[in-house]
Amino acid sequence: MDKSTLRKAVGAWLFLLIAAVLNSVIRTAFLSPQMGEQTSYVVSTLILMIAVLICSWVLVNRFLRHCATRDLFVIGLLWVVLSASLLQDYNLLSGRIWILVLLTELIGPWFMASDGRKGA
Numbered sequence: 092m093d094k095s096t097l098r099k100a101v102g103a104w105l106f107l108l109i110a111a112v113l114n115s116v117i118r119t120a121f122l123s124p125q126m127g128e129q130t131s132y133v134v135s136t137l138i139l140m141i142a143v144l145i146c147s148w149v150l151v152n153r154f155l156r157h158c159a160t161r162d163l164f165v166i167g168l169l170w171v172v173l174s175a176s177l178l179q180d181y182n183l184l185s186g187r188i189w190i191l192v193l194l195t196e197l198i199g200p201w202f203m204a205s206d207g208r209k210g211a
Contacts, residue, residue: 092158092162092165092166096155096158096162096166097169099150099154099155100150100155100166100169100170100200101169101173103146103147103149103150103170104169104170104173104174106146107142107143107146107170107196108173108174110139110142110146111139111142111192114135114138114139114142115135117135118131118132118134118135122134122135129186132186132187132188133188136188136189136191136192139192140191140192140195143170143192143195143196143199144195144199144202144203146199147199147200147202147203148203148205150166150200151163151200151203151204151205152203152204152205155200158200160201160204163200163201163204164197164200164201166200167196167197167198167199167200167201168197170193170196170197170199171193171196171197174192174193174196175193
């Protein structure tokens with residue numbers, strides 16, 4: 092993967108970081124009082140997963156059309172590693188489903204590729 096691709100992938104992740112922070116603010120200020128903590132957490136996680144997929148689609152189909160499937164998985168892995176400091180949100184048994192966002196980050200670039208590279 093070249094430096095330009097890496098910069099674009101990190102830039103997209105920084106955008107996702109901002110989206111995650113805004114998502115958290117919206118959850119705390121608006122969703123939790125209306126839905127309760129657990130339901131608002133699930134809704135918030137689903138919203139962020141959608142944001143990851145949209146960001147993946149834009150990144151891959153507008154800026155990284157030249158990337159091989161392997162590079163798309165490397166980008167997903169990079170996003171997961173960059174996000175992995177949020178370990179307290181990984182306990183599925185206690186209802187913390189943040190790991191689903193990480194899984195979405197991992198497969199998002201590959202999944203949103205629209206030109207048939209999925210099988211390549």
